[in-house]
Structures are given as structure tokens and as C-alpha cells.
């Protein structure tokens with residue numbers, strides 16, 4: 001192995017997540033440029049000093065850990081045999097069974113990062129098959145922590161749940177910010193100021209909630225305790241079903257992840273390629 005982490009290959013290394021993790025590995029000194037191989041269909045990309053290829057099997061041969069970061073539908077057109085390497089998948093809705101059937105891998109880790117990986121603020125849950133030993137689990141944890149934090153899940157089933165949760169990342173907070181911008185603009189605030197106000201509310205809240213021991217309920221209770229404006233706002237949102245709607249949305253994300261998993265299953269295997 002080139003370093004304690006080993007040689008890393010990222011299939012889809014020029015994509016949103018693949019490039020974010022590749023940059024973070026290099027910036028944190030976790031992986032040396034000569035130990036990092038990235039692929040896409042053109043065999044070239046914007047990250048310098050590493051090896052680029054369009055040959056995914058060549059990438060596999062140069063790697064100890066292979067990260068799969070193509071879109072689920074692109075995976076169905078992709079051919080590679082992982083052998084004994086650790087295969088770490090970022091893909092939503094592609095099960096361990098499908099990964100095993102299509103790549104021959106047995107040491108498989110499914111993960112669910114999100115778009116905040118680009119700013120190193122992504123929490124990535126992961127689940128590993130029993131064949132992944134403690135040393136490789138430690139490597140996986142270190143690789144994922146390059147873009148934020150990470151934690152092991154107890155079952156693959158939980159990956160489908162978190163796909164619409166951690167995987168969606170900024171999506172629900174962005175919806176909240178947009179709803180605030182739309183309301184404030186309709187109320188007559190200048191659009192630029194409405195945008196600045198809404199984004200500062202959401203990003204300021206994120207920073208407060210990132211404080212150690214921050215408790216969303218405690219923050220709400222403290223503000224409701226004034227029995228004034230925030231109490232009116234929060235109690236109206238809760239009485240209107242805000243929390244139950246968030247639950248319904250998360251359940252819809254989970255259901256879609258399961259549909260995608262079912263669709264990708266039985267798509268055929270070429271693990272001996």
C-alpha cells in the first residue's frame with residue numbers, strides 16, 4: 001500500500017461528489033496524488049497531479065479501495081470486476097446484492113454523503129458487509145471524514161432510509177429558505193434584502209445548531225418562552241402539520257430509494273469481467 005489508507009480509485013472522479021472527495025483526500029494529505037486514480041468517460045478532468053483514465057478496470061487494478069460515484073443509471077452501463085478490493089459506493093438505490101452481482105465484490109460499503117461534501121460539512125452514514133474487517137472500516141471512516149463526519153449504521157435497510165435524509169442534505173433547508181424569500185418578496189421587501197435575510201436565518205441557525213450540545217427542542221422552547229412573536233410563528237407551523245409534513249417527505253424519499261433499489265436489482269451481473 002502507498003499509505004496507511006492505501007491507493008484509492010474513484011469511478012466518477014469528475015462528478016459532484018467524486019471530485020469533492022478527491023480534492024479533500026489531496027488537501028488533507030490523506031492520499032498522495034500518485035496513489036489516487038480518477039475515472040470518467042473522457043478520461044480527463046480538472047484535478048491535477050493524479051492519474052485520470054476512462055478505463056474503469058485499469059482504475060481498479062491501480063487501487064486498494066474503489067469508490068463508485070456514478071449515477072445509478074450510469075452504473076448499469078459500467079463494467080468492472082472488483083476482485084478482493086473494498087468497494088465503497090456513494091450510489092443511492094443500488095443494493096449490496098446488485099453491487100456484488102455486477103462487480104463480484106464481497107467487501108462492500110454503502111454510504112450516503114450529500115452535497116455539503118464540497119465544503120467539508122457532510123455527515124456520511126455507512127454500512128459494511130461482514131467481510132469488511134476492522135482495519136478497512138477504520139480506513140473507510142477516515143476517507144469519509146475527509147469531507148466532514150461519518151458514522152456506521154447497523155443495517156443496509158437504514159441506508160435506504162437515510163438516502164432521503166442525509167443524502168438530500170441541503171434540499172429541505174433550501175426549500176425553507178426559498179419559502180421565506182418568496183413570502184418576504186410578496187410582502188414587499190426588496191428581493192435582494194429578502195434573500196439576504198432568509199439565507200442569514202438558515203445559515204445562522206445551522207451554525208447555532210452546530211454548536212456542541214445544541215438541542216433543537218431547547219432552542220424552540222427558549223424562544224416560545226417569550227410568549228410573543230416566535231411562539232405565534234412556531235405554534236402556527238406545528239398546528240398546521242409542519243413536523244408531520246417533514247415526516248411524510250422523508251418517508252417519500254425512503255420509498256423512492258426502495259423503488260430504485262428494486263429496479264436496479266436483477267439488472268444482471270458481470271463481476272467476472
Ligand SMILES: NC(=O)C1=CN([C@@H]2O[C@H](COP(=O)(O)OP(=O)(O)OC[C@H]3O[C@@H](n4cnc5c(N)ncnc54)[C@H](OP(=O)(O)O)[C@@H]3O)[C@@H](O)[C@H]2O)C=CC1
Pocket residue numbers: 011012013014015016017018039040041042056068069070071072074077078090091092112113114115167168169
Ligand atoms: N450529489 C449528491 O448530493 C448526492 C449524490 N449521491 C449519489 O452519488 C452518486 C454520484 O452523484 P453525483 O456526484 O451527484 O453525480 P454526477 O453526475 O455529478 O457525477 C457522475 C460522474 O460519473 C462519471 N461517469 C459517468 N459514467 C461513467 C462511466 N461509465 N465510467 C466512469 N465515470 C462515469 C461522470 O463523468 P462523465 O459524464 O464525464 O463520464 C461524472 O464524473 C450518485 O449515484 C448519487 O445517487 C448520493 C447522495 C447525495
Ligand SMILES: O=C(O)[C@@H]1CCC=N1
Pocket residue numbers: 092163164167168
Ligand atoms: O436525489 C438523489 O437521488 C441523490 C441521492 C440522494 C441524494 N441525492
